[in-house]
């Protein structure tokens with residue numbers, strides 16, 4: 001039951017454009033699944049709600065070890081000035097790995113909205129300690145996309161995060 | 167004068183293949199300059215001396231915000247298993263930014279050989295504290311490539327490292 005003293009859960013979307021941005025990322029993840037790829041999606045939006053770029057993991061589709069969803073979204077956004085990044089939010093269906101977190105830090109992206117972090121906890125602590133706002137939604141659709149994929153293709157998933165297969 | 171008690175300077179190449187790996191990275195940087203791009207090059211080698219991939223920064227040539235030299239080298243190497251990365255060295259002409267350092271951490275690359283870190287000190291401390299061996303060569307050719315480029319195109323350089331132009 002709502003009470004004014006209830007703290008805002010970190011799972012709440014706090015900006016009006018967050019539902020839109022997150023949905024684009026989720027649709028990207030679903031497109032990745034349809035293509036037979038790792039179902040992780042991402043999108044970069046300005047704070048005002050303009051979509052700059054979106055993409056999904058392309059390891060399977062393009063044999064790419066660097067086109068994680070977040071990198072694909074940044075690549076789709078193309079060359080941008082620092083001021084654009086510094087007024088943007090990156091949406092991603094899964095907690096960002098060290099490469100993607102590093103890209104967030106490189107460009108000074110101040111805010112990251114994450115679908116879920118039960119499959120993997122990326123570099124959320126590093127992001128927070130460098131001043132990035134990190135919102136985790138705990139979205140079951142994102143979790144299910146990943147758990148289904150990992151059940152079918154564990155070796156592709158471990159390759160994507162640089163872990164030896166057990 | 168050599169004495170047994172002299173500590174090995176961090177500027178020395180410590181593996182027999184380092185000269186070869188570093189030269190590939192330097193040639194990539196020079197190719198980037200010839201193309202009118204940001205002159206940073208990189209190469210990924212196995213410890214045994216097999217070249218896995220090489221590349222250079224493609225911001226200007228392909229309008230890419232994510233194909234830093236190190237990412238281009240990893241992309242050229244294609245999909246690799248964790249065991250391959252964990253027995254490799256990444257050569258780069260410039261100290262790696264947070265994105266490229268994050269990629270090194272993602273794939274568990276244990277060793278990075280850096281041409282110079284006077285133009286930029288990337289995430290060397292983070293790499294070291296995560297157990298990555300970091301060797302800095304202080305190579306004047308790498309420094310000159312960058313200082314010449316930055317004199318001509320400061321705005322492209324600042325864009326590449328996510329900094330607002332002054």
Ligand SMILES: [Ca+2]
Pocket residue numbers: 040057067068069070
């Ligand atoms: Ca990914």
Ligand SMILES: [Ca+2]
Pocket residue numbers: 206223233234235236
């Ligand atoms: Ca670069």
Ligand SMILES: [Zn+2]
Pocket residue numbers: 068069070096097098099100101
């Ligand atoms: Zn990633």
Ligand SMILES: [Zn+2]
Pocket residue numbers: 234235236262263264265266267
């Ligand atoms: Zn970089």
